[in-house]
Amino acid sequence: MVLEAKTFALTRLDYVRDLFVFCCYTGLAYIDAICLTPSNIVVGIDNGLWIKTKRNKTLIPVNTPLLPKAVAILKKYENDYRSISNGTLFPLLSNQKMNSYLKEIADLCVIDKNLTSHIARHTFATTVTLSNNVPIETVSKMLGHTKIGTTQIYAKVIEQKVSDDMAILRNKLG
Numbered sequence: 001m002v003l004e005a006k007t008f009a010l011t012r013l014d015y016v017r018d019l020f021v022f023c024c025y026t027g028l029a030y031i032d033a034i035c036l037t038p039s040n041i042v043v044g045i046d047n048g049l050w051i052k053t054k055r056n057k058t059l060i061p062v063n064t065p066l067l068p069k070a071v072a073i074l075k076k077y078e079n080d081y082r083s084i085s086n087g088t089l090f091p092l093l094s095n096q097k098m099n100s101y102l103k104e105i106a107d108l109c110v111i112d113k114n115l116t117s118h119i120a121r122h123t124f125a126t127t128v129t130l131s132n133n134v135p136i137e138t139v140s141k142m143l144g145h146t147k148i149g150t151t152q153i154y155a156k157v158i159e160q161k162v163s164d165d166m167a168i169l170r171n172k173l174g
Helices: 011-026 030-034 068-077 081-086 095-108 117-132 136-143 148-154 159-173
Strands: 041-043 049-054 061-065
Touching: 011 030, 011 068, 011 095, 011 117, 030 095, 030 117, 061 136, 095 117, 117 136, 117 148, 117 159, 136 148
Parallel strands: none
Antiparallel strands: 041 049, 049 061
16 A cells, blocks of 8 residues: 555654554554553464454444554554553544544545545455455454444445455356
8 A cells, every 4th residue: 555655754644644554454443543552452362462442432342353564553652652641552643633634645645535534444344354355244343343234334345356256256166
């Protein structure tokens, strides 16, 4: 993704990009990511790092294994004095400011889409998980949804995924 590779001269844009990318790799909503504390990072059943939290919006438990890029972002901010003083994993920033800075980032990266913090959650559902064959039931659980129907709103199946799945079926059927 162009956004991940971009280097910004301004620290605030670098931070907003990192928080956005973290949400792309975890599926967390902005409020859930910004409120994470060190106690939300645990060793999971697979001996890897997991996020264990509750959605701010619904209080539904969310347990998500951390992908390597998300872990790298956490490490980048683990000694940030702003995070430490707040007891959070990330420095605090309002969602309004985040979305404002994301517009700036989109312009600098020549991204023609209206970037918002919520787009990261969609990206996790579609591009990161479902397009990589993670079952919708698993995605639904990681997003903190209680009904698969809610996840299906995020899960607009992209044509490439349909094409790939049908190619596999064609090969199986001869």
